[in-house]
Amino acid sequence: MPITTAYETKIDHISILDEHGNFDEKLGKGLIPDADLVKLYEAMVSCRHLDGVAFRLQRSGRMGTYPQNMGQEATSLGAAYVLRKDDWMVTCYRENCGLFWRGVPKESILLHWMGDERGNAMPKDHFVTPIYVPLGTQMLHAAGLTMAARYQGKDRIACTFFGDGASSEGDFHEACNFASNLEIPVVFVCQNNFWAISTPSKINSAAPTFAQRGLSYGMPCTQVDGNDLFATVYAVKQASEYTRVSGKPSFIEMVTYRLGDHTTADDATRYRDKAEVDAWKARDPIMRIRNYMTARKLWDDAKEAALMERVEKENADAVARAEGIAAPNRSEFFDAMYAELPADLVRQRDTMHTHSLGQDPSQLPPEAQERAAQMDAEAQAAHGH
């Protein structure tokens, strides 16, 4: 028997506005109205500025570890711009720009990295999940959330973000398998920034693209220039339309680069060449839009100066709100997870101010009970609860 072709495919790479200012009119015309483009640009600048603010907060001991988003602003922003307000956006930890576009308050993100649980309380009507740090968990949640929406008769989709490194986690493959076999409408977006901390993506995967990871699950797959806002908008538009109409998942690889360290706990100069970083600085997503808008007379230095003034104030206000929040009543962290607290957690909550967490208060010596009650009263008086 002759050998026949069992399966043949190709993966498109989409680029609309490149770093040299070339613009593909055929794909890009009318994609983003000028007024929106200005707002999207301002959102990227504001997000980049907050990165610097957060870095300095960490270095001065006012924040825990923080992962900068610098260089990757156009990926999540493109998706947030396209998605419907009631679609789920289920992200990792480098998608601030998209989350802010959807209305997540900046102080929520700051509070999260300051170690305050209240930063994870995302407003219900924003359809976003809290930041995920354990790699891979969020893709499964995206599939589950959208499956639930289908039971409710909603045509809501989810768009979930994860890194090149996270796409080697078992959870990623389980989520893809689950979504494709059960036909769950999830747009999977892999942010390939070439590094998973100090592991280069060429060690992480031997395949020429990350996009092809979706092929084995029967998904339509595309690769885009993730530093090109027009291309990310175009790709998410196409993928989300397909996914909403068919009810099936799709896959996008956004090729981008983190210009900063992995987090404030990392020093990327120890494993990355300066030449590589410089080459990516020249492909900066923000500069690209600014040059494009300037050439089209939509932007000038005076507008930039006014924007920076506004952004500095907005971000300083966000820091003030995050740092000015009253210390939590310590029993509050039992409130978020359950509608009805299970008995063992009730016991923990009621005994948490003692030195024997979780122990039945009646078994504590009377002076320990007294001391616990006193500590409670002091804490409540101090914080006005």
Ligand SMILES: Cc1ncc(C[n+]2csc(CCOP(=O)(O)OP(=O)(O)O)c2C)c(N)n1
């Ligand atoms: C399950 C799990 N394993 C390991 C880690 C530690 N860790 C945090 S970020 C990271 C690298 C992630 O790389 P990638 O998915 O490419 O995302 P990027 O940071 O490049 O955006 C690792 C290994 C973790 N958070 N969770």
Ligand SMILES: [Mg+2]
């Ligand atoms: Mg990565």
